[in-house]
Amino acid sequence: MPLNSYQKALEHLDEARIIELTKKLIAIPSYHGLEVPEKEVSAFLYKYLVDEGFETEHVPVEEERNNVIACYGAGSDKEKTLMLEGHMDTVDVKNMSVDPFSGNIKNGNIYGRGSVDMKGALAAMVGALMAIKKAGIQLDGRAYFAGVVDEERNYRGADYIAKNGPITRYAIVGEPTELEIHNGHRGLIWIEIKVHGKYAHGGTPEKGINAIEKINSVITEIVTKLKPEIMKRKHPVTGPSHLNLGHIKGGTQPSTVAGECVLQMDRRWLPDESQEGAVEEIENILANLKKKDPEFDATVTVMDDDMDIQFPPLVCEEQSPLVNILKEASSVVLNRSKTSYFPAWTDGSILSRDGGIETAVLGPGHLSSAHSEEEFCPVQEIIDASKIYIYSILKICS
Ligand SMILES: [Zn+2]
Known part of the structure; x- marks a missing residue:
C-alpha cells in the first residue's frame, strides 16, 4: 500500500462528522428493554450510509431486527476483503447516573449509553469508509461495514453473518480495547448450582436441612480448590x-x-477446555460432597441453556497476517502497538469459528466504562480508531 493513499484518505477524514455521528447514534436508544432494541438505530444507519452513496443492505435477522451491511469497493479477490463489525444494541440504561442519550462532551470524553460499547466504534468505522470513498481511492477488494443486532444477548446478528455472509477474509470487531490489538478472548458460560434442603421452623432446625449451610461447603471447594487450579490454566492468546x-x-x-x-x-x-468440561468440574465437586454427606443434595444447570447458543473463545494467532497489519497500523497512527487479550466476550468468536473469518478486536475506549453508570469514550480514540481502520482497509483491500 502506498503510504500516500493513506495520507490522501486522512485529508478526507471528517473528524467533526464522526463525532457528530457518534452523538446521533447515542441519541437513538437501542438498549435491551425496548421492544425492538436496534430498530431505530439500524434504520438511521442504513439511511445514513445510503445517503453517503454506499452500496447498503438492510438485512432482516429477525422480524424488525436488521443488520446494516455497507460495502465499498467492487473487487472480487476474496483475499482482499475486510469487515469492520460492531453491534448496534446496548445494555439497559437504568443504572446510569448521566443522561444516557445526551452525547455530551466533557474533558475530551463523549458520554452516554453506547458511547464506548460501541457506537463510537461504529462511527469510527463509517467515518473510515467515508474518508476512503471521498478521497476517490479505488480498492482491488472490498471493505465492509457491518452493524449487527443482538450482541448483548445471543449474538443473532453475528450468527446471521457467519451463516449467510458477507464472509470476508478478515474482520475487526470494534469493542473497546483502548486501541490495543486484542487477538483473542475466552469462552463464556453461566452456571447455576442449586442446593436442595428442607424447609422447617427455625425453632426446630433438626426437622429441616439448611441449604445455606450446605452451600457453604460448595463455595469452600470452589474458592479454595477449583478456582486456584483453574487460574493456573493459561493460553498464549x-x-x-x-x-x-x-x-x-x-x-x-x-x-x-x-x-x-x-x-x-x-x-x-x-x-483447550470446553463448556461441558467446565460443568463437569462442578458436578464432580457436588458428587464428592454427596459422598461425604448423604443429606447433601444439589443440581447444576447451564443458565439460559440452548444447545445452539454457546459463547466460544476467539483465537487469532500472534503471527497471523491480520495481527501484523494491525500492528503496522497502530505504529503508524499511534507510534505504538500492543497485543493482548480481550477480557470479555465478543461477536468475533462467532465470525471466526462459524464464518472462518480471521478476526481480531480493536476499538476506542476502555472496557471498564462499558455498561457503567457514567459510560464514556475518549473522543480522540474514536478518531484514532478511524485512522487505524483506514490504514487496515488500504493495506488489506488495495
Ligand atoms: Zn460490546
Whole structure:
C-alpha cells in the first residue's frame, strides 16, 4: 500500500462528522428493554450510509431486527476483503447516573449509553469508509461495514453473518480495547448450582436441612480448590482461565430453615477446555460432597441453556497476517502497538469459528466504562480508531 493513499484518505477524514455521528447514534436508544432494541438505530444507519452513496443492505435477522451491511469497493479477490463489525444494541440504561442519550462532551470524553460499547466504534468505522470513498481511492477488494443486532444477548446478528455472509477474509470487531490489538478472548458460560434442603421452623432446625449451610461447603471447594487450579490454566492468546461467583440467593426469612439456596457463576474457559468440561468440574465437586454427606443434595444447570447458543473463545494467532497489519497500523497512527487479550466476550468468536473469518478486536475506549453508570469514550480514540481502520482497509483491500 502506498503510504500516500493513506495520507490522501486522512485529508478526507471528517473528524467533526464522526463525532457528530457518534452523538446521533447515542441519541437513538437501542438498549435491551425496548421492544425492538436496534430498530431505530439500524434504520438511521442504513439511511445514513445510503445517503453517503454506499452500496447498503438492510438485512432482516429477525422480524424488525436488521443488520446494516455497507460495502465499498467492487473487487472480487476474496483475499482482499475486510469487515469492520460492531453491534448496534446496548445494555439497559437504568443504572446510569448521566443522561444516557445526551452525547455530551466533557474533558475530551463523549458520554452516554453506547458511547464506548460501541457506537463510537461504529462511527469510527463509517467515518473510515467515508474518508476512503471521498478521497476517490479505488480498492482491488472490498471493505465492509457491518452493524449487527443482538450482541448483548445471543449474538443473532453475528450468527446471521457467519451463516449467510458477507464472509470476508478478515474482520475487526470494534469493542473497546483502548486501541490495543486484542487477538483473542475466552469462552463464556453461566452456571447455576442449586442446593436442595428442607424447609422447617427455625425453632426446630433438626426437622429441616439448611441449604445455606450446605452451600457453604460448595463455595469452600470452589474458592479454595477449583478456582486456584483453574487460574493456573493459561493460553498464549486468550489469557488465563477464570471463574466468578456472581450471585447467591437462599432461604425465605430468618426463622425458617432455608430449604433452597442458589449460586450463580460465570466461567471463562480456554480453547483447550470446553463448556461441558467446565460443568463437569462442578458436578464432580457436588458428587464428592454427596459422598461425604448423604443429606447433601444439589443440581447444576447451564443458565439460559440452548444447545445452539454457546459463547466460544476467539483465537487469532500472534503471527497471523491480520495481527501484523494491525500492528503496522497502530505504529503508524499511534507510534505504538500492543497485543493482548480481550477480557470479555465478543461477536468475533462467532465470525471466526462459524464464518472462518480471521478476526481480531480493536476499538476506542476502555472496557471498564462499558455498561457503567457514567459510560464514556475518549473522543480522540474514536478518531484514532478511524485512522487505524483506514490504514487496515488500504493495506488489506488495495
Ligand atoms: Zn460490546
